[in-house]
Amino acid sequence: xxxxxxSPRNLFFVEIIIVLLFFFVSGAIVMKAFATxxxxxKKSSICENINLxxxxxxxxxxxxxxxxxxxxxxxxxxxSADENGECIIYxxxxxxxxxxxxxCIILELRExxxxxxxxxxxFLTVTFRYDGEEIxxxxxxxxxxxxA
Amino acid sequence: xxxxxGKSLADTVSSAGSMFLFLLFSVCMLVIIVTASxxxxxxxxxxxxxxxxxxxxxxxxxxxxxxxxxxxxxxxxILYSDGISVLIWCDNxxxxxxxxxxxxxxxxxxxxxxEADRLEVIExxxxxxxxxxxxxxxxxxxxxxxxxx
Numbered sequence: 640x641x642x643x644x645x646s647p648r649n650l651f652f653v654e655i656i657i658v659l660l661f662f663f664v665s666g667a668i669v670m671k672a673f674a675t676x677x678x679x680x681k682k683s684s685i686c687e688n689i690n691l692x693x694x695x696x697x698x699x700x701x702x703x704x705x706x707x708x709x710x711x712x713x714x715x716x717x718x719s720a721d722e723n724g725e726c727i728i729y730x731x732x733x734x735x736x737x738x739x740x741x742x743c744i745i746l747e748l749r750e751x752x753x754x755x756x757x758x759x760x761x762f763l764t765v766t767f768r769y770d771g772e773e774i775x776x777x778x779x780x781x782x783x784x785x786x787a
Numbered sequence: 788x789x790x791x792x793g794k795s796l797a798d799t800v801s802s803a804g805s806m807f808l809f810l811l812f813s814v815c816m817l818v819i820i821v822t823a824s825x826x827x828x829x830x831x832x833x834x835x836x837x838x839x840x841x842x843x844x845x846x847x848x849x850x851x852x853x854x855x856x857x858x859x860x861x862x863x864x865i866l867y868s869d870g871i872s873v874l875i876w877c878d879n880x881x882x883x884x885x886x887x888x889x890x891x892x893x894x895x896x897x898x899x900x901x902e903a904d905r906l907e908v909i910e911x912x913x914x915x916x917x918x919x920x921x922x923x924x925x926x927x928x929x930x931x932x933x934x935x936x
Binding site for chain 2: 656690698
C-alpha cells in the first residue's frame with residue numbers, strides 16, 4: 640500500500656530533476672550564445688569606429704604630411720614618432736586616446752619618408768589592432784613640395 | 788502510526804523539493820529571458836547607431852568627394868557640380884537633400900534621406916570635419932578639402 644503510493648512521487652521527483660537538468664544545460668548554451676552575440680555586436684561597433692578613425696587619419700595625413708599634426712587634428716593631442724618612424728597610440732572603444740591597458744584598441748602608425756628632387760614624399764601605414772587581431776591596415780601618402 | 792508519520796515526512800520533503808526545484812527553474816528561465824531581452828536591445832541599438840550615423844557620414848563624405856566644390860552655409864552644405872548642385876541640411880531630426888540648378892533654394896521641401904539629430908560640417912586646417920549625432924551617439928570623421936581643385 641505504501642509502496643504503491645511512494646513510487647509515483649519518487650518517479651515524479653526524478654523526472655523533474657532530469658527535466659531541470661536538461662533546461663539548465665540548454666540555458667547554459669543559450670547564455671553562452673547571448674554572450675557571444677553581445678561581444679560580436681561590441682566588436683562590430685568598434686570596427687565601425689575604427690573605419691571612421693582610419694578615414695580621418697588618412698585624410699588628415701594627406702593634408703598635413705606628418706604624424707604630429709595629423710594626430711593633433713584627429714585626436715586633439717599631438718603624438719610623435721620614434722627614431723624608426725613608429726608611433727603607438729592606445730584608444731578606447733570610441734577611438735579616444737587613453738592610457739595603455741589590455742582592453743584597448745592599439746593604433747600603430749609607421750611613417751616612411753623619401754626625399755625627391757622637387758620635395759618630400761611621405762608614406763603613413765595605419766594599423767589598428769583589437770583583441771590581438773589586426774582589424775584594418777591602410778597606407779596613405781602625402782607630397783610636400785620644396786619651398787622655393 | 789510510524790508508517791503514516793514517515794509517509795507524511797516523505798510527502799512533505801518531496802513536495803517542498805519539487806516546489807523548490809520548480810521555483811529555481813522559474814527563476815533561471817526569468818534570468819535567461821531578461822538576459823535575452825537585454826542582449827537583443829543592446830545589439831539592436833548598436834546596429835541602429837552603426838547603420839545610421841556611420842551611413843550618414845559615409846554618404847555625406849562621398850557626396851562631398853564627388854562634388855566640384857563645397858560651400859558650408861548656415862542652412863547646410865551646398866555641393867556644386869557641373870550640372871546639378873545639391874543642398875544637404877538637417878532639420879527636425881531628419882536629413883534632407885535637394886537638387887537644384889541655378890540659384891540656391893531655401894532649405895525646405897527636399898527629399899528625406901536619413902534620420903539624425905545633428906549634421907555639422909566645419910572647415911578647419913584644410914579638412915572638413917563632419918559630425919553626425921543621433922541620440923547619444925556622436926560620430927566624427929575628417930575629409931580632405933582640396934580634392935579636384
